[in-house]
Amino acid sequence: MRTLIRGRKADRAAIPHDPAPSRLQYRLNRMWLSPFIRVALIRVLPVCLLIAALGVWGTRPAQIAIMTGWIVDVRASVEARPEFQIRQMSLTGASPVLANAIRERVGLEFPVSWFDLDPEVIRADLATLDAVADVAVSVELGGALRVVVTEREPAILWRRPGGLELLDADGYRVAYIDRRDGRADLPLITGRGGNAAVPEALRLFDAARPLGDRLIALKRQGERRWDMVLTDDQVIQLPETGARAAMERVLAMDGAMDLLARDISVVDLRNPLRPTVRMGPAAMEYLQMTRDFRQGLSVQ
Amino acid sequence: MIQLFETQRAMRAMRKAAMQRGVMGIVDLGTSKVTCLILRFDSGHMPETEGVGSMAGQAQFRVIGAATTRARGMRHGEIEVMQEAERAVRTVVQTAQKMAQVRIDHAIVSFSGASPRSYGLTGEVELGGREVSEADVAAVLANCDTPDIGLGRAVLHAQPVNFALDYRSGLSDPRGQLGNSLTADMHLLTVDQTVVQNIMHCMRRSDLELAGLASSAYAAGVSAMVEDEQKIGSACIDLGAGTSGLSIFLRGHMIYADTVRIGGMHVTQDISKGLGIPVALAERIKTLHGGLIATGRDDREMIPLTAETGDWEHDRREISRSELIGIMRPRVEEILEAVRDRLDAAGFDDLPSQKIVLTGGGSQVPGLASLAARILGQQVRLGRPLRIQGLPQAATGPAFSSAVGLALFAAHPQDECWDFDIANQRYPARSLRRAVKWFKENW
Numbered sequence: 001m002r003t004l005i006r007g008r009k010a011d012r013a014a015i016p017h018d019p020a021p022s023r024l025q026y027r028l029n030r031m032w033l034s035p036f037i038r039v040a041l042i043r044v045l046p047v048c049l050l051i052a053a054l055g056v057w058g059t060r061p062a063q064i065a066i067m068t069g070w071i072v073d074v075r076a077s078v079e080a081r082p083e084f085q086i087r088q089m090s091l092t093g094a095s096p097v098l099a100n101a102i103r104e105r106v107g108l109e110f111p112v113s114w115f116d117l118d119p120e121v122i123r124a125d126l127a128t129l130d131a132v133a134d135v136a137v138s139v140e141l142g143g144a145l146r147v148v149v150t151e152r153e154p155a156i157l158w159r160r161p162g163g164l165e166l167l168d169a170d171g172y173r174v175a176y177i178d179r180r181d182g183r184a185d186l187p188l189i190t191g192r193g194g195n196a197a198v199p200e201a202l203r204l205f206d207a208a209r210p211l212g213d214r215l216i217a218l219k220r221q222g223e224r225r226w227d228m229v230l231t232d233d234q235v236i237q238l239p240e241t242g243a244r245a246a247m248e249r250v251l252a253m254d255g256a257m258d259l260l261a262r263d264i265s266v267v268d269l270r271n272p273l274r275p276t277v278r279m280g281p282a283a284m285e286y287l288q289m290t291r292d293f294r295q296g297l298s299v300q
Numbered sequence: 301m302i303q304l305f306e307t308q309r310a311m312r313a314m315r316k317a318a319m320q321r322g323v324m325g326i327v328d329l330g331t332s333k334v335t336c337l338i339l340r341f342d343s344g345h346m347p348e349t350e351g352v353g354s355m356a357g358q359a360q361f362r363v364i365g366a367a368t369t370r371a372r373g374m375r376h377g378e379i380e381v382m383q384e385a386e387r388a389v390r391t392v393v394q395t396a397q398k399m400a401q402v403r404i405d406h407a408i409v410s411f412s413g414a415s416p417r418s419y420g421l422t423g424e425v426e427l428g429g430r431e432v433s434e435a436d437v438a439a440v441l442a443n444c445d446t447p448d449i450g451l452g453r454a455v456l457h458a459q460p461v462n463f464a465l466d467y468r469s470g471l472s473d474p475r476g477q478l479g480n481s482l483t484a485d486m487h488l489l490t491v492d493q494t495v496v497q498n499i500m501h502c503m504r505r506s507d508l509e510l511a512g513l514a515s516s517a518y519a520a521g522v523s524a525m526v527e528d529e530q531k532i533g534s535a536c537i538d539l540g541a542g543t544s545g546l547s548i549f550l551r552g553h554m555i556y557a558d559t560v561r562i563g564g565m566h567v568t569q570d571i572s573k574g575l576g577i578p579v580a581l582a583e584r585i586k587t588l589h590g591g592l593i594a595t596g597r598d599d600r601e602m603i604p605l606t607a608e609t610g611d612w613e614h615d616r617r618e619i620s621r622s623e624l625i626g627i628m629r630p631r632v633e634e635i636l637e638a639v640r641d642r643l644d645a646a647g648f649d650d651l652p653s654q655k656i657v658l659t660g661g662g663s664q665v666p667g668l669a670s671l672a673a674r675i676l677g678q679q680v681r682l683g684r685p686l687r688i689q690g691l692p693q694a695a696t697g698p699a700f701s702s703a704v705g706l707a708l709f710a711a712h713p714q715d716e717c718w719d720f721d722i723a724n725q726r727y728p729a730r731s732l733r734r735a736v737k738w739f740k741e742n743w
Contacts, residue, residue, distance in 0.1 A: 018387070019369070019391055020387035020388065020390055020391040021390050021391065021394050023390070023505075025394075026390045026394055026506070026507075027507065029397065029398075030394075030397070030507060033401065033402065033403035
């Protein structure tokens with residue numbers, strides 16, 4: 001009979017090698033052969049371990065410093081390549097003054113690397129300039145920063161309490177100007193809120209072209225209507241609505257009765273149904289005298 | 301019997317699950333060796349051929365792993381030392397799994413011991429002229445008169461072998477036919493329950509689900525005999541190490557199985573005792589020089605009996621081959637005579653054909669065919685297992701016929717009694733009748 005109690009050293013030495021797997025070995029072997037565990041061990045586990053190891057290694061401050069150093073080096077070496085250098089800025093569509101302003105605004109020290117430039121940022125920055133209506137900024141790989149500017153066209157002068165401004169046709173400020181004489185070719189408007197009604201003012205100036213040199217300015221009254229100021233302190237008060245029609249009416253009256261050549265200080269068309277004129281002092285006196293004559297009150 | 305029904309049904313369900321997974325293990329627990337085959341079933345990939353193909357219809361599975369190891373802790377085909385048997389099973393299963401690179405969860409097991417006993421049962425059921433349905437088949441099988449199989453015995457196989465409808469006998473499938481009374485003949489094979497329980501326990505300890513049990517005599521018959529032999533009536537004798545199993549087939553069904561508890565190991569022991577040499581050397585001499593028919597030349601062929609005792613005279617003994625044959629032959633004759641007795645008891649002489657197929661490891665002894673012809677009758681041949689796809693060359697010998705037969709059994713199991721659903725109304729009625737009977741006898 002074989003020994004039932006195993007484990008004695010002498011017995012164990014006497015037992016020849018047993019090829020049979022132990023229960024644990026057998027179970028492990030079967031687990032190894034089951035596809036799910038096998039895939040988990042062969043594929044999933046090494047990948048997880050690798051990621052974890054990289055994570056642990058890569059989050060140490062020293063490694064981060066080294067890696068950021070590498071990145072900076074590589075980036076600098078790429079940026080320093082001549083292919084990516086931008087040496088000049090080509091500026092089209094801007095007047096010399098504006099061009100200077102743009103150059104100052106962009107403020108780049110050429111040569112600049114292609115990677116340091118963000119055309120979109122430059123574009124947004126330049127678009128804030130008053131004189132710039134539209135701007136396109138692109139980087140050309142030939143080594144140039146290309147800026148195409150569409151300038152605002154000054155259409156009118158606006159005198160406001162702070163100073164004199166050039167406005168475009170939409171009432172948007174183009175530039176400040178020191179003297180009216182600087183742009184004598186442009187019409188002048190004054191008064192608070194004048195810039196908000198520039199298109200109407202331009203239409204009125206267009207309609208008032210027959211007046212020629214007599215027209216001095218349009219004055220905005222109460223931010224709602226225009227007064228037309230002519231030479232000899234004549235004023236044509238225009239209504240809020242239908243100002244141009246009223247203007248044409250004044251011109252028609254002028255053509256028919258030579259209205260504006262007379263001694264009239266104010267033509268009031270604020271109520272279109274009841275045009276009113278305010279005569280000058282001399283005319284008023286003359287009218288009085290004529291009336292007195294008619295009534296026989298006056299003796300001459 | 302109902303309890304065993306449930307176990308067998310559960311095993312059938314396991315087998316179905318294994319077929320669905322496509323991988324099944326075959327474990328043949330022998331006295332001298334344990335064999336494990338791993339089968340892969342690919343149901344969708346059947347080669348379409350005219351008639352019977354080269355694989356005789358067995359091409360739907362393939363052996364992907366095979367391993368054999370020395371059995372340990374087995375005696376007469378029964379587990380003697382559980383731990384050792386379990387180690388052998390673990391070794392062989394692990395080796396086969398390593399070859400197949402697939403894990404098996406279900407195994408079909410065959411064993412040779414457990415003293416099987418055959419019963420022929422007959423059952424009858426009245427039909428009243430209607431069509432035979434599957435429920436009727438189940439009913440007639442359930443109606444078979446259960447013999448007293450004895451205490452501690454379990455049913456291993458319960459196969460319907462013949463159906464008769466009125467006066468027409470020899471029907472293999474009566475379903476769909478009209479008749480008045482349906483009669484069924486069933487072959488019942490019982491084995492010792494403790495042996496089966498030990499084997500089930502051994503498999504459970506090896507983490508394998510049991511998907512079926514078969515007698516190795518039956519499995520050997522399935523693989524070693526050709527279809528004609530199974531049809532016309534013949535016996536397969538599986539000469540194993542601890543037992544010699546015999547199974548008689550008629551009309552494609554096993555109708556009798558038995559074992560003789562003498563085998564090749566006894567021949568080895570005879571040699572060992574007779575010559576005073578270790579068992580391992582005796583086994584070696586038996587396999588290398590053994591024979592059964594002595595000729596004049598065998599007197600001159602000397603076999604050295606080397607030993608390491610230190611005694612010069614003892615270590616350099618020699619025997620002639622005829623001496624060896626003289627030791628082996630009586631024992632083989634004894635085995636064959638015992639088999640002859642069993643065959644006679646089973647009424648083998650009444651069969652239309654009395655073909656005998658010898659297989660198993662013991663059938664490789666030279667001269668067995670002529671010796672067997674002298675004892676068992678002239679129609680003796682040596683049988684090798686059917687060739688199945690993927691089986692390694694080393695496992696194609698007659699010693700593997702029961703393993704191969706078990707593989708075939710796994711692929712095409714014979715209809716057993718428990719494959720048919722018992723009609724619900726029968727079972728309570730029978731137990732009620734039994735209860736009434738018990739009351740009558742005891743009051």
